[in-house]
Amino acid sequence: MISVLLPAALRVSDSHRIEVHEAVHSVAELVDAIDRRIPGFRDQLDDSVFNFAVNDEMLLYQARERALQDGDVVEVIPTISGG
Numbered sequence: 736m737i738s739v740l741l742p743a744a745l746r747v748s749d750s751h752r753i754e755v756h757e758a759v760h761s762v763a764e765l766v767d768a769i770d771r772r773i774p775g776f777r778d779q780l781d782d783s784v785f786n787f788a789v790n791d792e793m794l795l796y797q798a799r800e801r802a803l804q805d806g807d808v809v810e811v812i813p814t815i816s817g818g
């Protein structure tokens with residue numbers, strides 16, 4: 736099982752956590768699995784406003800290629816910028 740923590744902008748229910756019980760091997764496969772459960776989820780992530788962290792490690796490059804294993808916690812984090 737992979738636990739996914741969502742920001743308020745992406746929450747689809749009262750919970751900020753989604754549990755994915757199917758086998759996924761990368762962040763990209765995880766996004767696909769969530770999109771099957773929540774159609775349109777992948778499209779919300781394609782606007783480059785969100786980053787990923789796995790087990791508290793922020794992924795800055797090639798995030799969707801990051802390997803996952805059972806028990807990982809993936810966070811979807813809104814990008815913050817300022818000037």
